[in-house]
Amino acid sequence: MDFNKKLFPILTLIVVLPLSALTSNISIVDAQNFVIPEEKPTISTTGSAEKEIPSDESRISLAVENTNANPNTARKNNADKMNAILDVLRQAGLTDENITTSDFQITPNYDYENNNYDRIISYTALNKIELKTSANANISKFIDLAVNNGANRVENIDFVISKKTLDENNMALLKEAFRNAKEKAEILAAEGNFTISGVKKIDTSSQAGYTPPTYFYDNYAGDAAEKIPTPSTQIIPQKNKITVTLPVVFYIDNQTG
Numbered sequence: 001m002d003f004n005k006k007l008f009p010i011l012t013l014i015v016v017l018p019l020s021a022l023t024s025n026i027s028i029v030d031a032q033n034f035v036i037p038e039e040k041p042t043i044s045t046t047g048s049a050e051k052e053i054p055s056d057e058s059r060i061s062l063a064v065e066n067t068n069a070n071p072n073t074a075r076k077n078n079a080d081k082m083n084a085i086l087d088v089l090r091q092a093g094l095t096d097e098n099i100t101t102s103d104f105q106i107t108p109n110y111d112y113e114n115n116n117y118d119r120i121i122s123y124t125a126l127n128k129i130e131l132k133t134s135a136n137a138n139i140s141k142f143i144d145l146a147v148n149n150g151a152n153r154v155e156n157i158d159f160v161i162s163k164k165t166l167d168e169n170n171m172a173l174l175k176e177a178f179r180n181a182k183e184k185a186e187i188l189a190a191e192g193n194f195t196i197s198g199v200k201k202i203d204t205s206s207q208a209g210y211t212p213p214t215y216f217y218d219n220y221a222g223d224a225a226e227k228i229p230t231p232s233t234q235i236i237p238q239k240n241k242i243t244v245t246l247p248v249v250f251y252i253d254n255q256t257g
Contacts, residue, residue, distance in 0.1 A: 040200075040251050041194075041251070041252050041253075041254075042200050042249050042250060042251055042252060043185055043188060043189075043196075043249070043250050043252050044247065044248070044249045044250075045181045045182075045184040045185045045188075045247075045248055045250070046181060046184075046245055046246065046247045046248070047176075047177035047178055047179065047180035047181025047182070047183075047184070047245070047246045047248060048177055048180055048243065048244065048245050048246070049173040049174075049176035049177040049180060049243075049244050049246075050173070050241055050242060050243040050244070051169055051172075051173060051241070051242050052239045052240070052241045052242075053161065053165070053169060053239060053240060053242065054135065054239050054240070055135040055159035055160055055161055055239070055240055056134065056135050056136075056161060056162050056165050057132065057133070057134065057135055057159070057160045057161070057162050058131075058132070058133050058134070058135045058137065058139055058157060058158065058159055058160070059130055059131070059132055059157070059158040059160060060130065060131040060133075060139060060142065060143065060154070060157050061102065061128065061129075061130050061154070061155040061156050061157075062085070062128070062129050062130075062131065062143075062146045062151045062153065062154055062155075063103075063126060063127060063128040063129070063151065063152070063153035063154075063155060064078045064081045064082050064085070064126070064127045064128075064150055064151055064152060064153070065078070065124065065125065065126045065127075065152055065153055066078055066081075066124070066125060066152075067109065067122050067123065067124045067125075068122060068123060068125075069121070069122050069123070070123070071106050071108075071123035071125070074106060074122075074123045074124065074125035075106060075125050077125070078125045078126070078127045079127070080150075081127075081149070081150030081151075082127045082129070082150070084149045084150055085129075085145075085146050085149045085150055085151055086099065086129075087149075088145045088146075088149050089131070089142060089145060089146065092141060092142060092145055094131065094133070094142070097132075098131055098132050098133055099129055099130075099131055099132075100129065100130050100132070101127070101128070101129055102128045102129060102130040103126060103127075103128035104126065104127055104128070105125070105126050106123055106124070106125045106126075107123065107124050107126075108120045108122075108123055109121055109122045109123065109124060128153075128155075135159055139157065159240070160240075161240055161242070166242070169242055170242070170244065173242060173244040174204075174244060174246065176244075177244045177245065177246035178202070178246055178248065180246075181246055181247075181248040182196070182248070182250070185248075185250045189252065193254070193255050194252045194253060194254050194255055195252065195253050195255060196250050196251070196252060197250075197251045197252060197253045198250065198251040199248065199249070199250055199251070200249040200250065200251050201248070201249040202246065202247075202248050202249075203246070203247040203248075204246070
C-alpha cells in the first residue's frame with residue numbers, strides 16, 4: 001500500500017505536463033494575427049502580330065518504286081535507278097548535305113485476287129530520298145533530272161522557312177504583339193477609368209506558327225516516254241505568313257478624384 005501511494009503522484013505528474021504544454025501552445029496560436037493581402041486587380045489581353053515572308057528552303061520528296069517476283073531483283077532494279085538519279089543530281093550541283101534517304105522498304109504482295117492470302121506473288125521495293133535546297137534553287141531542273149533517270153514518284157514539295165529566319169522574325173513579332181496587347185489594355189483603361197500599373201504575367205508558350213504550302217504529285221511516271229524533250233516542270237514558291245499571339249496580364253489601379 002505504501003508503494004502505491006508513492007507511485008500515484010508520479011503518474012499524475014506525467015499526465016499533467018503534456019496537457020499544460022498543449023494549453024500553452026494553443027494560447028500562442030490564438031495570439032497570432034494572420035493577414036492575407038488583398039489580390040491586386042488585373043486585366044488580360046492578347047496581342048497579335050503577323051508577317052508574310054518568302055520561303056527560303058525547299059524539300060522535295062522523290063522515290064523509285066518497282067515490283068518483281070524476286071525481292072532481290074526488285075531491290076537491285078531500284079538501286080540501279082537510284083544510283084543514276086543521285087549521279088545526275090550531284091552533277092547538277094547537289095551534295096550529300098542536300099540529299100538524304102527518307103525511306104526504304106521491300107513489301108510482299110499476296111494473291112488477293114484469288115483470295116489466296118498466304119501466297120506471295122511479288123515484292124514491291126521502294127527507295128525514297130529528300131532533297132533539301134534553297135527555295136531560290138532551280139527546283140524544276142532537279143525534278144526533271146530525277147524523273148528522266150528513273151524516279152517514278154514525286155510525292156510532294158514543301159516550301160518552308162528555315163529556323164534561323166523563323167527565329168529572327170519571331171523576335172520582332174513578339175515585340176509587336178506585346179505593343180498590341182498593351183494598346184488594347186490602354187484603350188480599355190481609358191473607357192473604364194483605371195490605369196495600367198504593371199505586368200503580372202506574359203505567356204510566351206504560344207510559338208510563332210505558319211503552314212507552309214505543299215505541292216503533291218501522284219504517280220509521276222519516269223519511264224522512257226518521259227525522257228523525250230518536254231517543257232520544264234514549273235514550280236513557283238509561295239510566301240508564308242507567320243503569326244504570333246501573346247497573352248498578357250496587366251495590373252490595374254482605379255483612378256481617384
